[in-house]
Amino acid sequence: MRVFITGGTGFVGQNILRAIRSQGHKITAFVRAGSEEKLPFLEDIDVAYGDVTEPDSLTGAIKGADAVVHLVGIIRERPSSNITFEKLHFEATQNVVKAAVDAGVKRFIFMSANGAAHNGVSAYQTTKWRAEEEVRNSGVAWTIFRPSVIFGDPGGLMEFTSEMAGVIGRAPVTPVFGDGLYKLDPVFVKDVAECFAGSLNNPEAIGKVFHLGGGNPVTFHEIIQIIGKALGARKTKTINIPFWIAKPATRLLGRFSFFPVTSDQLAMLCQGNVCPELKYREVFDIKPKPFIYQNLGYLKKKGSR
Secondary structure (H helix, E strand, O other), X not given: OEEEEEOOOOHHHHHHHHHHHHOOOXXXXXXXXXXXXXXXXXXXXXXXXXXXXXXXXXXXXXXXXXXXEEOOOOOXXXXXXXXXXXXXXXHHHHHHHHHXXXXXXXXXXXXXXXXXXXXOOOHHHHHHHHHHHHHHOOOOEEEEEEEOOEEOOOOXXXXXXHHHHHHHHHOOXXXXXXXXXXXXXXEEHHHHHHHHHXXXXXXXXXXXEEEEOOOOOEEHHHHHHHHHHHOOOOOOOXXXXXXXXXXXXXXXXXXXXXXXOOHHHHHHHHHOEOOOOOOXXXXXXXXXXXXXXXXXXXXXXXXXX
8 A cells, every 4th residue: 555644754654654655555755855855755756845734745745645644733832933723723634635635546544633613612623623624524534533642662752751750850840731630541652653554454444533532531730740750750840830820820820832831731731631532452452551750761761851
């Protein structure tokens, strides 16, 4: 199978590329010129250059593909650079779907996010939902994955435990928004990658939305302690910042890159990030790797503390 993949240079994308290659599929990685060096490997791979926000660049690149794996997404907007959820989530997906349909692609796998909804609490969630609708209404055999937060060795790229470890390792006290009792369901990156690769030839995956979580939800407070323990701390000191203080601060400062959280991210954090179902475990025969400090050795190895 010839697989056309977008977003293969990122933390999750690199792992998905490896998983797809391990199954013997042929790969075309769609990247912006100069970004090919960020791919995890270049042997046995065709590189096509373009931009998902430029429809014309997709037309020739996608020709001959049997399947599309669309991973492009952002977690923070930069409107001054024209990097927005509307453009990178919705419009980009619209472009890739149209190019896939025009090229006669038979299979479409899409990376969405847990919490995606038409009435979501953030633009991140609502644009992911609208992108899903483009995929669902494409007429192509589709599969949508909605992961919770994803952990694993980032290899120098952005990953949530590494980002938090940087804060925990530097600050004498770690700030926690609200009561810290909202829960997340971290899922291991290689488990996510196996789902994507495994869905390509699995008829049980067609026309399905799968939520990807580790199956052991933990509170934000617990996550901080788990990461701290992975860094070698017996206990990490925390301080709670009430939402009534945090919300106006993020509205005022969240648009600046130096500020650690945006209003969108704060709204989603308050909501929690627990998956409503985990049917992927049976469909793809995966036993999730648990989110425990013993599985975060890459944090200590990289000297985050």
